[in-house]
Amino acid sequence: MSSDAPVRSDAPNAEAALLVRLQAGDDAAFEELVRENAPRMLAVARRFVADENEAQDILQEAFLSAFRGIQRFEGGSKISTWLHRIVVNAALMRLRKKKRRREVQVDELLPGFLEDGHLASIPKGWPAADQRLEQEDTRAKIRGLIDELPESYRSVLLLRDIEEFSTQDAAHILEITPGAVKTRLHRARQALRALIEQELANET
Amino acid sequence: MGKAKLTCREFVEFLDDYVADEQSGDVRATFEKHIAKCPPCADYVRTYQETIELGKCVCRDGEGAPGDVPEQLIDAILQARRSQ
Ligand SMILES: [Zn+2]
Numbered sequence: 001m002s003s004d005a006p007v008r009s010d011a012p013n014a015e016a017a018l019l020v021r022l023q024a025g026d027d028a029a030f031e032e033l034v035r036e037n038a039p040r041m042l043a044v045a046r047r048f049v050a051d052e053n054e055a056q057d058i059l060q061e062a063f064l065s066a067f068r069g070i071q072r073f074e075g076g077s078k079i080s081t082w083l084h085r086i087v088v089n090a091a092l093m094r095l096r097k098k099k100r101r102r103e104v105q106v107d108e109l110l111p112g113f114l115e116d117g118h119l120a121s122i123p124k125g126w127p128a129a130d131q132r133l134e135q136e137d138t139r140a141k142i143r144g145l146i147d148e149l150p151e152s153y154r155s156v157l158l159l160r161d162i163e164e165f166s167t168q169d170a171a172h173i174l175e176i177t178p179g180a181v182k183t184r185l186h187r188a189r190q191a192l193r194a195l196i197e198q199e200l201a202n203e204t
Numbered sequence: 205m206g207k208a209k210l211t212c213r214e215f216v217e218f219l220d221d222y223v224a225d226e227q228s229g230d231v232r233a234t235f236e237k238h239i240a241k242c243p244p245c246a247d248y249v250r251t252y253q254e255t256i257e258l259g260k261c262v263c264r265d266g267e268g269a270p271g272d273v274p275e276q277l278i279d280a281i282l283q284a285r286r287s288q
Contacts, residue, residue: 034281043267056277063281067288101212111248117211133254141264146259161256162263180258184218193255 015079022070023055034063037080038197041087047158048091050147062087084179088163088173095151106187109194112187138199145195160185215245223253230248 008033021029043054066086073082112120132138146154159170160181167185171178215238221227222235239246 030285031282034278038273042273048261062282064284067285111216113213117213119212119244122244123248125251131256139265142258144264161259181273189252189255193252196255
């Protein structure tokens, strides 16, 4: 939800005007804020939790925390960017309280190497332009595979590759070092690659 | 990593910098040389990149149509603000 908003020359002024009304406690301004941003924010929440009720709870928590924080918001970023981060934080907070799901072992999905640095076995991969990857049932399975990653890896993958936060911002949100973000992202992608490979191999 | 020859282990370890295009020109050239000579790594980098793209697409399938947020939820949120 970063750069797809239409660019209008009066957009910064409109934002500033909306912010003034929000900070003055104008009911109509809050309704505008919610109607404008809720669809994208709910889509974000749904990416973090599978359960629809839970996603809706996250949306509500996010807006309540935004309402509480509106007086301190200084307009240094776009309102939508600010809300994006708030809903991601609300989702992560919820995930931290949750029981562990069934998770794969990331280490077991990374390629092995021989002493001399060669690959111990050739990864099977899948054909270029594999038609199966366009099919809805395969895509639904891939969504399920992402959910099998351990939460600490899945969160990094979602923040970096899907929500498109920078390494620095993801590190800040997750309260880990940028180095840890980089390492976990690389391992998460490799693990997901191997899971997709297994999934496609099972189909044939 | 300034040396000309790269092992598959090193290739895979620093693959993320390669796909993000965050390497200096000579390091990148070393990676490209490895890809040209090593089919398994060439295949690995392709499927790694496809994995990133697939992750993006499948997570965004059917995303956020405006009518998607139930009206009661919007009301509940606005109601909760007034009683905050
Ligand atoms: Zn190789």
